Amino acid sequence: MASTSTSVETEPPLSIFDVSELVALVAQYLSCRDIIQCMATSKTWTPLFEPFLWQDILLKRFEPAPPALALNRHRIRSLHVGCTDFAHLQILTVDLPDINPNNLSPDAPGVSQELGGSTNPLLMEDSPFLSLRTIHIHPTYEALSDFNGARRACINLILRILNQSPGLTCITLPDGFLEQHHGQDHARDHIKSFLYTLEHKLPCVRQLEVGSSEIEPEIGLDLLRACFNHPQLVELLCNFQLGCMDYPGIHDIQRLDRFLLDLENDKQAREASEKLTSESRIRFLSLPRVARGYPLNFLCTLLKSHLPNLELFDLPEISGSGGIAHRTSIKTAVAQGCPKLQHIRRLLGGDDGSTSGTVIGIIEGCKEWGLKTFRCDDLFDMLDIDDQRGIIESLLMDHTRTLEEIELVHCHNIRREDLMSLFSKCRNLKKAKIQPDDAKKADMEFQDIASQEWVCSDLNELQLTLGRHDLRETEFSSSEEGSEDDGEANDGEANDDNENSENRRLRRFMAWEHRKATKAYRQIGRLVKLERLWLGYDPELITPMDGNRYDLTLERGYLRELAGLKELKHLCISEYFWSRMGQDEVEFMDAQWPKLKKITFRYWNMSGIIQGDHWKWLKQRRPNLRYSAW
Numbered sequence: 001m002a003s004t005s006t007s008v009e010t011e012p013p014l015s016i017f018d019v020s021e022l023v024a025l026v027a028q029y030l031s032c033r034d035i036i037q038c039m040a041t042s043k044t045w046t047p048l049f050e051p052f053l054w055q056d057i058l059l060k061r062f063e064p065a066p067p068a069l070a071l072n073r074h075r076i077r078s079l080h081v082g083c084t085d086f087a088h089l090q091i092l093t094v095d096l097p098d099i100n101p102n103n104l105s106p107d108a109p110g111v112s113q114e115l116g117g118s119t120n121p122l123l124m125e126d127s128p129f130l131s132l133r134t135i136h137i138h139p140t141y142e143a144l145s146d147f148n149g150a151r152r153a154c155i156n157l158i159l160r161i162l163n164q165s166p167g168l169t170c171i172t173l174p175d176g177f178l179e180q181h182h183g184q185d186h187a188r189d190h191i192k193s194f195l196y197t198l199e200h201k202l203p204c205v206r207q208l209e210v211g212s213s214e215i216e217p218e219i220g221l222d223l224l225r226a227c228f229n230h231p232q233l234v235e236l237l238c239n240f241q242l243g244c245m246d247y248p249g250i251h252d253i254q255r256l257d258r259f260l261l262d263l264e265n266d267k268q269a270r271e272a273s274e275k276l277t278s279e280s281r282i283r284f285l286s287l288p289r290v291a292r293g294y295p296l297n298f299l300c301t302l303l304k305s306h307l308p309n310l311e312l313f314d315l316p317e318i319s320g321s322g323g324i325a326h327r328t329s330i331k332t333a334v335a336q337g338c339p340k341l342q343h344i345r346r347l348l349g350g351d352d353g354s355t356s357g358t359v360i361g362i363i364e365g366c367k368e369w370g371l372k373t374f375r376c377d378d379l380f381d382m383l384d385i386d387d388q389r390g391i392i393e394s395l396l397m398d399h400t401r402t403l404e405e406i407e408l409v410h411c412h413n414i415r416r417e418d419l420m421s422l423f424s425k426c427r428n429l430k431k432a433k434i435q436p437d438d439a440k441k442a443d444m445e446f447q448d449i450a451s452q453e454w455v456c457s458d459l460n461e462l463q464l465t466l467g468r469h470d471l472r473e474t475e476f477s478s479s480e481e482g483s484e485d486d487g488e489a490n491d492g493e494a495n496d497d498n499e500n501s502e503n504r505r506l507r508r509f510m511a512w513e514h515r516k517a518t519k520a521y522r523q524i525g526r527l528v529k530l531e532r533l534w535l536g537y538d539p540e541l542i543t544p545m546d547g548n549r550y551d552l553t554l555e556r557g558y559l560r561e562l563a564g565l566k567e568l569k570h571l572c573i574s575e576y577f578w579s580r581m582g583q584d585e586v587e588f589m590d591a592q593w594p595k596l597k598k599i600t601f602r603y604w605n606m607s608g609i610i611q612g613d614h615w616k617w618l619k620q621r622r623p624n625l626r627y628s629a630w
C-alpha cells in the first residue's frame with residue numbers, strides 16, 4: 001500500500017514589529033535620532049517608524065524646514081512654531097484655501113447640523129492636519145506688528161491651519177494675535193474668522209491660551225463668551241489686557257452687564273434645547289487683565305452663576321475699597337457657585353486692603369471642601385483692617401488638612417509664626433516654595449525651624465530663605481548655657497575669666513545658634529521624600545563674618561544632618577552654603593545622594609565655581625550631573 005505524505009507549511013515566527021500597537025509603544029521612548037537609525041536599519045522598518053518621525057515638530061527661525069514637511073503634515077500630532085519669518089508656516093499651508101470672513105456660515109461644507117453647527121471630524125477625513133492635536137505658536141510681538149508688514153500674513157496662515165485641524169485639543173496663540181488698531185478693518189475680519197473657527201471648526205479643543213496684547217473690550221468679551229459656551233473647552237488662559245488708550249475703558253458697567261446677560265441667555269438656550277449640560281465646562285480660568293480691576297459685582301455674579309465646574313482660578317485685580325462687605329460678597333459667591341474650586345493663584349500682587357479682603361474672601365469661601373494649592377506672586381501679607389488677620393493666617397486656619405502646595409514668589413511681610421504653622425500643621429503638604437523679595441522680610445530663623453516638629457513627611461519640594469538671629473533680641477535659659485553641645489565656645493568661656501560680659505554673651509549666642517542650626521538641618525534631613533531643595537539667606541542681613549553660620553560642611557556638622565535625603569535630585573544653594581565646601585563634602589554627596597542630577601549655585605559667575613578640583617571630581621564621578629547658576 002502506497003504511503004501518502006502531507007507537507008506542512010510553517011509560518012515565520014511573529015515579530016513584535018508585526019503589531020502596530022507594539023511599534024507605537026517602542027517608538028514613544030525613542031528620540032528623533034533613534035527613529036532615524038531605525039528607519040535606516042532595513043526597508044521593512046522604514047515604513048514602520050517613519051510616521052513617528054513626524055509626530056512632534058519644532059520649527060525654529062534660521063533653521064531649514066525638514067524635508068517633505070508638507071507631504072507629512074497629516075502625521076503631525078504636536079506642532080511648535082517659534083520662528084518669526086513664517087516661512088515654515090507658508091510651507092505647511094501652501095495649498096490651503098484662504099479664509100473669507102464674508103462667507104462664514106454654519107451651513108458651509110464640513111459642518112454638521114446634527115452636531116448643532118459644530119464640525120464633524122468624520123466629514124473631514126481628508127483634512128491635511130487630521131492628526132494634529134497640539135499647536136503652540138510663539139513668535140515675538142514685533143513679528144505681529146504692522147511696521148514689518150508680517151501681521152496680516154501671519155494671522156492668515158495660522159487661521160488656515162486652525163480651520164483644517166478638527167482634532168485640535170490644545171492651542172497656544174501668539175502675542176498680538178487678536179490685537180486691533182484704528183483703521184484696521186482686516187484685523188476685525190481676522191478676529192471674526194477666529195471666533196467662527198473656534199465655535200464651528202474646533203469641537204474638540206480643551207485648552208486655549210491667548211498671548212499678551214491689548215484687545216478691544218468688545219472683542220475680548222466676545223472671545224470669553226465663545227469659550228464659556230464651548231462644549232469641550234476646560235482650560236482658558238487669557239494673558240491679554242482688556243482695553244487700551246484707543247478704546248473705551250472696561251469700567252463701562254453697561255458693557256459688562258450685557259456680557260453677563262448674554263451668558264445667562266446662552267445658558268437658558270442650552271437648557272431649552274435639552275442638551276446634555278447647560279453649564280460651562282471651564283475648570284481652569286485666567287481672566288484678562290484690566291487696568292483698574294473688575295467691579296466686585298461682576299466677578300461675584302460670574303463665579304456664582306456661570307462657573308460650577310471651576311477648579312483652578314487666577315484671581316484678577318478687583319476695584320473697590322475692600323472691607324468686611326467686600327470679603328463677604330466674594331466668599332458667598334464662591335461658596336454657592338464654585339463647589340469644586342481647590343486651586344487659587346494670585347499672579348498680580350498688591351498691598352491694598354481690597355486685595356487682602358478679596359483673597360481672604362475666596363479662601364473662606366472654599367472652607368467647606370478645602371484648598372489644595374495656593375500661589376501668590378508679589379504678596380504683601382497685609383493684615384485685614386476688620387479682624388487683623390493676614391492672608392496666610394486665614395489660609396492655615398481652615399485648610400491645613402487639605403493644603404498640598406503653597407508657593408509665595410517675591411513675597412514680603414510674611415509672619416514667621418505663619419511659616420512655622422505651615423510645616424507643623426499641614427500633613428499633606430508636598431510643595432512649599434517661600435521666595436521673599438530681597439528688600440522685605442519673609443524668612444525663617446534656625447530657631448523657628450527647630451521649635452516645632454514638622455509633620456509634612458511627604459514634602460518633595462522645599463525652598464526656604466534663612467534669616468539671621470539678632471543677638472540683642474535673643475534670650476538664653478540657664479539650661480541652654482551649659483549644654484554639652486556648646487563645644488569650643490563654652491570651653492573658651494570657662495578658661496577666660498577676664499573676658500568681658502559682652503564677649504561671653506557672644507560666645508553663648510554662637511553656641512546656642514549652632515545647636516538650633518543643627519536641629520533645623522536635622523528637621524530638613526527627615527524629609528526622606530524630598531527631591532528638590534533650595535536654601536537661601538537674606539543678603540541684607542548677612543555680612544562676610546556671618547558666613548560660617550550657614551556653610552554646609554562636614555566640619556560644622558550641618559551637611560551630615562542631610563544624609564537622609566536619598567531621593568534628592570536638585571540642590572540649589574546660595575554662596576555661604578557652598579563657599580567652604582571641599583573634597584570631603586562632594587564625596588559625601590556622591591555617597592549619600594544617589595539620585596542627585598543637578599546643583600544650582602546662586603552666584604553671578606558659575607564658571608569660577610565649577611573649576612574647583614572637588615567639583616570637577618564630582619562631575620567625573622557623575623557625567624550626567626549638571627551645574628547651573630541662579
